[in-house]
Amino acid sequence: MLADLKMPGALEALDDILHGVDSGALTAAEAVETLLNAQIQLRNNRRLQAAMRSSRLPAVKTLADFDFSFQPSIRREQVESLHELGFLERKENVILLGPPGVGKTHIAISLAIAAAQSGRRVYYGTLADLITGLEEAQAAGKLLQRMKVLTHPALLVVDEIGYLPVTRTGATLFFQMIARRYERASTVLTSNKPFEEWGEILGDEVMAAALIDRLLHHCHILSIRGNSYRMRHHTELWQQLHRESPSTSTPPRGGRKTRETPRG
Template sequence: MKSITAYKQLNLTHLQTALPQLLETARREQWTYETMVERALGAELDGREQKATARRLKAARIPSKKTVEGFDFSFQPSLSERRIRELADLSFVRTCTNVIFLGPPGTGKTHLSLALANRALAEGHSVLFTTLAELAQSLESASHPGLMRQRLRRYIAPSLLIIDEVGYTRLTAEQAHHFFELVAARYEHGSIILTSNTSFTGWGALLGDEVLATALLDRLLHHAEVIAINGSSYRMKERRTESRTPSTLSDTARHAAGDLPTGV
């Protein structure tokens, strides 16, 4: 019982779980005292890192697991694979540089954002994913200034903030002001990955205020990598493939049944 209390007091919860197996292996392999201490400390540190990783992943609210390796660069020839792989070394996070993906819907902007976010999580950075609509609603619905500051801190705190789907929803004056506050607060303090289907010239209409849009873009783009993807939609490609598949299967079945002559 004393040993259990000692584990809790010293916060060695992972070592408590791992110790029986460590002791068994130490006896079998005749570890030295130094080896035993190193393995015991290693087990505790590994357990803490796994727990921290799981906590960061849950807090990040990443909707799906995407990777750079899983992106089909051959389908988007306008996109530089080398540039994306350079971003994947995460120097932009360390230097508080923003990354802006611009392009039509379905061209892989969100995939690349999530791939970089997952890489950042794996390297121990704190991450948070949101859409602009979710962000705007969350900040606007704060019922008093204290709650507003608390929610704003939630988006300011992570090393990397992903804001997806900018351009799909026009913001109210209040929402646009909150969006500006957030970008200004993160300026030179934390990285933002942002995806948008709207060119920067259209942000005045998006925010309903040309002056505010100019001020926001000034901060957002001062330290930023802007990557335009001028290609076709992956989703439309998959839809075209799926639309052909039933017809092919149907023709095959009809050939087998003798309903279609050979060569049709």
């Protein structure tokens, strides 16, 4: 019957589950739940694989991989509740602000993955890439199609607002795209720059103000303050050195001889 219903995930798990029931390890209710979970897992993985191909997501990052203890400025409950995806239903936006390496892209991707696993269409791009795509489409007379690609997804990630300069035309096209998505679908944006500097990034204060107005109307803002996760090993190394030589308050200078006997 599972084969007939096209439930290969459940079918594969069936023998183990029946064994678990026979040995008394699983109750009937647990067996049903495990069986259905096996199928849901398979379906979610397939959805994720399809989304990874079509959405241009650069990596797989999930909530489970995120170390909240490293980033105390993030409210765990807020991030977890966003992953329940109510904001998508309500067409709200999420804006992640903060310095390099604090996990903005990680959280943006994990929201996109959660959305893809729930069967929604998602799309990812850096601001620079999205604008290049729009400019190229405009030059080729295909702007409308491109706009549709970017306005259709239930979740669009616009990553890295603020790192690369954008052209005036590019900024105008970006504004049009966000205006089309406004109150129709959710956008997750990340930036290393506060809103006051977006006018400078987009080369137009008035347009930036109108853009921010639309984005913030229904929006969750996560402002992350903290250290770069990319640098964590360097911090540990520095602290380790510090612990081993408590008498020195500054890191060892270059050229200083160590006590360790050189090998070889």
